[in-house]
Amino acid sequence: MNTQVTLAGVKLKNPVMTASGTFGSGMEYSEFVDLNRLGAVVTKGVSNVPWPGNPTPRVAEVYGGMLNAIGLQNPGIDVFMERDIPFLKQYDSKIIVNICGKTVEDYVEVVERLGEEPAVSMLEINVSCPNVKEGAIAFGQNAEALYGITSEVKKHAKQPVMMKLSPNVTDIGEMARAAEAAGCDAISLMNTITGMKIDIHKRRFVLANKTGGMSGPAIKPIAVRMVYQAARAVKIPIVGMGGIATGEDAIEFLLAGAAAVSIGAMNFVNPYTTIEVIEGIEDYMRKYHVENVTDLIGAVE
Amino acid sequence: MNTQVTLAGVKLKNPVMTASGTFGSGMEYSEFVDLNRLGAVVTKGVSNVPWPGNPTPRVAEVYGGMLNAIGLQNPGIDVFMERDIPFLKQYDSKIIVNICGKTVEDYVEVVERLGEEPAVSMLEINVSCPNVKEGAIAFGQNAEALYGITSEVKKHAKQPVMMKLSPNVTDIGEMARAAEAAGCDAISLMNTITGMKIDIHKRRFVLANKTGGMSGPAIKPIAVRMVYQAARAVKIPIVGMGGIATGEDAIEFLLAGAAAVSIGAMNFVNPYTTIEVIEGIEDYMRKYHVENVTDLIGAVE
Amino acid sequence: MKQKQNAVVLSQKEIATDIYDMWIGTSLAADAKPGQFLCVYPKDKSTLLPRPISICEADAEKGAVRIVYRIAGAGTREFSGYQAGDSISILGTLGNGFPVEEGRGKRVFLIGGGIGIPPLLELAKHLKGETQVILGYRNSALFLQEDLEKHGVIYVATEDGSVGSKGNVMDAIRDNGLEADVIFACGPMPMLRAVKAYAAEHRIKAYISLEERMACGVGACLGCVARTKETDHHSHVHNARICTDGPVFEADVVEI
């Protein structure tokens, strides 16, 4: 039984990774799971300078999921290179670094810094965070803007580039095609869907940011649909995510056309989710005599 | 305590109505609830000629909700006028008729037929059904197309016109503004979000239509956010819907800016939901000494 | 009158692998007709839609309804964990049921396949005539045949041939040279197609009970339609509602 997948030339021991922002840089969860077992760790978004993020409350619970408006708080690329990369280097899992910024220059600065670090296998460009007022999300909701930043990043990137797309668009296929046309090597989707929760007793927004990004099992059917549509729109590989809690959920994304999957909000609900998903995929492959996990990619009829 | 709201000149005894397609024309649910207590009954979409709808399976369960791909099966305007309207006339609730079509002419034909029927208080134009291949959804995902059909319908409509918007767009505010600019009298949102479910054991789509419209409590935070954004974009009243199960859910939509609410998928889960929501709103008004339900509209801070 | 209510589980036991037998205390028992079904709602808030389950027996005096179902997913798995005294959320009684009068005093086939067998029991109790019960199972893990024996002659077919005829219910009919004036059947689609063909060939009436995914269970959502030969009175297209116009249809009325 072979669970290995190759994503834009990067070999992963299995198709399970972590959704950016839900797993830090792995430190906190290394107390619960053996990071060596993961296909890859996708780090929390890092910017050229430290970002303070949004005021609290930053998280809220919703039916079958959650809203978050962290606002991409991060210590900046310097600390990240000194602290997080050396930590992750201890493990035999691929390192994919998520990059956020407000201007094209911000992104490019981080992209170039990471180019010096061969331990980083891939760059994930976050152009779809719904919780930062500036550029970021604009890049993710307009096909031309997405094309523009993707080609700029590609010009400076030493590693393969994966664009993380926003679900808050009319036509995910159009966005995927724009990213592919600009030369990106892979696509990850979906980021969170913009949602809102109101405290009816206080008559106030639950989140200080008013809106937040929704994630969790509640939005899985939307994510599966978008992965399917994107997979039919482009040839580059797709990393699917959105409410994955079990191996069966992961299989559903693979069948829809994802080449790999990421575990997000469910890490918070059950810190062992990543490992349980990996084992669940193996159980499924055993049960149905699937030789290579890659045989499942896009295999829905 | 006054629960009355006025929607585009139409007086409703309370802000609770039924989401089109989840309540038929009231007949089936009249065995469970007293239709006289509803603010309005919004009927299942009706077209100029009978529509057979999609093949089965047409419905699927998802986490905290459901997918449907009925495909707007309906007996056509003739049967509707002869059977459904006379049935609804027996009750002291407003009648709002949902209209679907494939071309502008289809819509206009039904709009004109209903113009002959004074018992119909309002027309809801469905330009956002994700489950019909033809025109319908295109009208709902492009601002110019929406503007076009809205102004055409308004030219021929004798009753106030409410455009039902699709959530499957990048900017709900832009769509709301286009509908308002074209002269429509109210907006209802949201219709269902396109989703997909795959049977991993059969490796087949669960729905014959592959994709379906997602509804239920799982998508409520997205609906609340869209109602809030639309309410800030336009001056015309908004009917909010999306996973409402309780009076507290309804209050959340009112606070977000909805002038009224519709109960959809939860009718299937609990046939008494509409009445429980009405009573829940009254309980809230009593608890917080709210004199007029209209005082709650957009009252979030 | 249709009603949704919190009823109480009177008893439950597993009668074959993953097949559960539950008695429910409910006032709905008074209205229950053979071939009708209940919608049962899981308590788990991630599974909101009802599970339609046919009525196996109804005891109006005791105010009790019996359902026999197979674990097919999360919802039925939840139900299988209920114990006597637990509450159970049900909606009923739903559907048209079997036209019992069509069978009175006639030579009748009651044909059931797998989890389609349960509704035949209440029907068998109402038929006074020459009732021949043909039951199809996967293997020797039979269920309900002892209950049905009290109301008719039993003929069994098993896919693995471990009991009765090897094969399906049609093989059992042929092996035993059975004949009938009317058929009542419930089971998987391939079986129902065979029943329909058999009835057409022998120019007898067959009433078959259909299954489909449901949302409302009361005829409003149009989720569970069956394609009909003629346009039906309600839809005015070729789609009858299984939950309301069915689940029982005359075989030659539906295209299956």
Place this chain on the structure above:
Amino acid sequence: MKQKQNAVVLSQKEIATDIYDMWIGTSLAADAKPGQFLCVYPKDKSTLLPRPISICEADAEKGAVRIVYRIAGAGTREFSGYQAGDSISILGTLGNGFPVEEGRGKRVFLIGGGIGIPPLLELAKHLKGETQVILGYRNSALFLQEDLEKHGVIYVATEDGSVGSKGNVMDAIRDNGLEADVIFACGPMPMLRAVKAYAAEHRIKAYISLEERMACGVGACLGCVARTKETDHHSHVHNARICTDGPVFEADVVEI
């Protein structure tokens, strides 16, 4: 070591209106320190996130942890229905806890307001010195004061004046002319602000336990941050993680 486990409810009772007192059998008891908390996960699949609840008492020998919590929503309402023998899903032990050594042999204020009182009990058991426990309640429905009496002198304030000083914990301190060398406090934000001001004025150290909505509970999601005066070692911005760097902070380190 942090662990998520299915533990067992040993006992539960309501000790004041909507205030519940639960003993949980868990191996985590061995590591529990005063001021630490558990994440408790509802079984209801519509409420997935953990509820952080502070540890009231820990008995390493018995392998039992006590939590005292108020019903604040659907999750805590579910917990309040658990009975002895039921399973309960918990993650722990979490947070830094109170720096007990800072209080040893000193004149200590343990200041608790409402549902902030429970973590003071385990702390009081560890302090060997002149422990003055100042408790603020809404009304005469007191709780835990009898447990705390065993470990210090109790001073009560109630908003309605029905017991002890009328007003808040600060009024009780003034009314009784109390003095201390160090303060440990847990309660609502207005109370903590008053404690911080009092400590600054009297030039003594105060350790306060903060609350915030959490998602992961282990420091990964950055949902529950507190604004700090200096950039902290982890975030390198002015945001310390309450779940991991806290919940207990030196009052003059956080901006509240």
